[in-house]
Amino acid sequence: MTKKTDVIIIGAGPVGLFAVFELGLLDLKCHLIDILDRPGGQCAELYPEKPIYDIPAWPSISAQGLVDKLMEQIAPFHPEFTFNRMVSSLEKLEDGGYRVTTDEGETIEAKGIVIAAGGGSFQPKRPPMPGIEAYEGKSVFYSVRRMEDFRGHDLLIVGGGDSALDWTLNLQPIANSLTLVHRRPEFRAAPDSVNKMYALHERKELGFEVGQVTALTGTDGQLESATVKGPDGPVEIRCTRLLPFFGLTMKLGPIAEWGLNLHENLIPVDTEKFETSIPGVFAIGDINWYPGKLKLILSGFHEAALMAQAAKRIANPGERIVFQYTTSSTNLQKKLGVA
Amino acid sequence: MTKITYIAHDGSKFEVEAENGSTVMENAIRNAVPGIEAECGGACACATCHVYVDEAWAEAVGEPEPMEEDMLDFAYDVRPSSRLSCQIKVRDELDGLVVRVPERQA
Ligand SMILES: Cc1cc2nc3c(=O)[nH]c(=O)nc-3n(C[C@H](O)[C@H](O)[C@H](O)COP(=O)(O)OP(=O)(O)OC[C@H]3O[C@@H](n4cnc5c(N)ncnc54)[C@H](O)[C@@H]3O)c2cc1C
Ligand code: FES
Numbered sequence: 001m002t003k004k005t006d007v008i009i010i011g012a013g014p015v016g017l018f019a020v021f022e023l024g025l026l027d028l029k030c031h032l033i034d035i036l037d038r039p040g041g042q043c044a045e046l047y048p049e050k051p052i053y054d055i056p057a058w059p060s061i062s063a064q065g066l067v068d069k070l071m072e073q074i075a076p077f078h079p080e081f082t083f084n085r086m087v088s089s090l091e092k093l094e095d096g097g098y099r100v101t102t103d104e105g106e107t108i109e110a111k112g113i114v115i116a117a118g119g120g121s122f123q124p125k126r127p128p129m130p131g132i133e134a135y136e137g138k139s140v141f142y143s144v145r146r147m148e149d150f151r152g153h154d155l156l157i158v159g160g161g162d163s164a165l166d167w168t169l170n171l172q173p174i175a176n177s178l179t180l181v182h183r184r185p186e187f188r189a190a191p192d193s194v195n196k197m198y199a200l201h202e203r204k205e206l207g208f209e210v211g212q213v214t215a216l217t218g219t220d221g222q223l224e225s226a227t228v229k230g231p232d233g234p235v236e237i238r239c240t241r242l243l244p245f246f247g248l249t250m251k252l253g254p255i256a257e258w259g260l261n262l263h264e265n266l267i268p269v270d271t272e273k274f275e276t277s278i279p280g281v282f283a284i285g286d287i288n289w290y291p292g293k294l295k296l297i298l299s300g301f302h303e304a305a306l307m308a309q310a311a312k313r314i315a316n317p318g319e320r321i322v323f324q325y326t327t328s329s330t331n332l333q334k335k336l337g338v339a
Numbered sequence: 340m341t342k343i344t345y346i347a348h349d350g351s352k353f354e355v356e357a358e359n360g361s362t363v364m365e366n367a368i369r370n371a372v373p374g375i376e377a378e379c380g381g382a383c384a385c386a387t388c389h390v391y392v393d394e395a396w397a398e399a400v401g402e403p404e405p406m407e408e409d410m411l412d413f414a415y416d417v418r419p420s421s422r423l424s425c426q427i428k429v430r431d432e433l434d435g436l437v438v439r440v441p442e443r444q445a
Binding site for chain 1: 378379381384385387405408409411412413415416417443445
């Protein structure tokens with residue numbers, strides 16, 4: 001079933017979140033989609049504990065603190081969230097609306113689209129193993145969507161964080177064999193998982209190698225073995241599936257295929273409505289470009305306010321927009337649940 | 340002022356006068372040293388400011404903190420001399436420091 005809402009916001013970073021507020025004041029309901037598993041974009045993923053000093057009226061606030069405050073501020077508008085999903089396509093409908101489709105095939109329709117995709121979607125980093133591209137999607141995977149796909153395989157898992165350790169422990173019982181490879185004997189992952197892994201290793205129920213994968217061998221995308229270079233020289237490990245966990249990086253991703261004009265991986269917009277080359281599709285925050293653009297959170301907030309006015313005109317054509325202050329308008333205060 | 344020499348992957352040298360208290364990454368960016376990306380702006384969150392510290396300087400520079408070690412897991416071709424340049428603060432003892440830029444950052 002296709003969901004319907006007023007505005008779909010692609011990206012739940014700080015700017016996408018604040019757009020919910022500005023659109024909400026104009027009675028537009030929002031649905032946000034993000035590939036991360038939580039709101040906050042770069043603030044949550046890259047520097048949650050770092051203080052930010054240039055948010056107006058907050059002499060210092062941590063990046064995660066800012067996200068928490070934004071979530072509190074937009075709560076009265078009950079935005080809907082879809083996490084762990086990449087928006088893979090955007091199409092214009094006959095009736096003037098838009099439909100987006102996620103990488104899992106879910107569809108949502110809306111009267112307007114806001115692209116608040118920041119530096120692009122967070123995607124797994126490709127590890128530095130020569131020729132790995134040829135195996136991707138066939139025998140090399142960057143995430144586990146269905147554990148069953150790995151049953152009975154000779155698994156090689158590379159990395160030292162929670163993803164690597166959690167999947168090592170979860171897949172070990174159903175794999176034919178499993179080897180974990182990490183650059184050093186210390187791990188970033190939770191100590192409890194590390195202890196469990198070492199216990200399994202002691203019982204010879206899984207392999208553990210310190211080193212880096214330097215070569216992959218196989219045919220037609222089907223992996224047969226990997227060379228791990230460790231302190232005692234290279235070892236060859238038989239494997240039919242490889243799961244590398246090397247963290248996330250931001251990539252523009254599918255946005256490039258939506259027929260939008262782009263300028264060096266950014267979306268040019270006008271500075272009145274922040275509209276893209278497709279009418280009714282807006283772009284705000286780090287993803288957009290215009291003369292003088294600064295990639296700052298406060299600029300994104302300003303863009304959200306102006307964009308909302310234009311989005312309102314598209315969603316409810318002909319409706320008069322009255323300029324009001326939140327301090328003095330009982331109408332706005334009712335929406336915020338304070339009057 | 341403290342002198343730092345960056346050796347790019349193609350062998351070209353960049354000699355830079357750095358202010359104490361700034362980071363080795365910041366001086367690379369300011370002087371457009373090729374091969375240092377620093378996507379996260381020094382938050383120790385991207386591992387794209389990876390350098391190899393010249394052997395003669397290993398001791399003076401010191402060992403990475405655990406947070407940096409964790410981030411180094413994500414760097415390309417990590418060696419014992421690997422450091423994230425955003426985590427090396429410029430100071431008097433580092434006058435003359437030599438660092439090499441890896442083949443690529445990710
Ligand atoms: C270390 C560091 C320090 C910083 N310090 C400051 C500072 O002091 N002051 C300041 O103003 N700014 C600072 N910034 C910049 C600030 O974080 C960004 O300007 C801000 O995060 C931009 O917000 P955004 O909502 O536009 O995008 P982002 O925060 O980048 O969020 C975009 C979201 O969209 C998602 N997304 C993208 N494409 C898709 C898709 N196709 N499908 C699903 N999801 C998608 C991404 O996964 C991401 O979560 C800093 C940045 C960094 C890295
Ligand atoms: S600049 Fe990102 S880790 Fe150093």
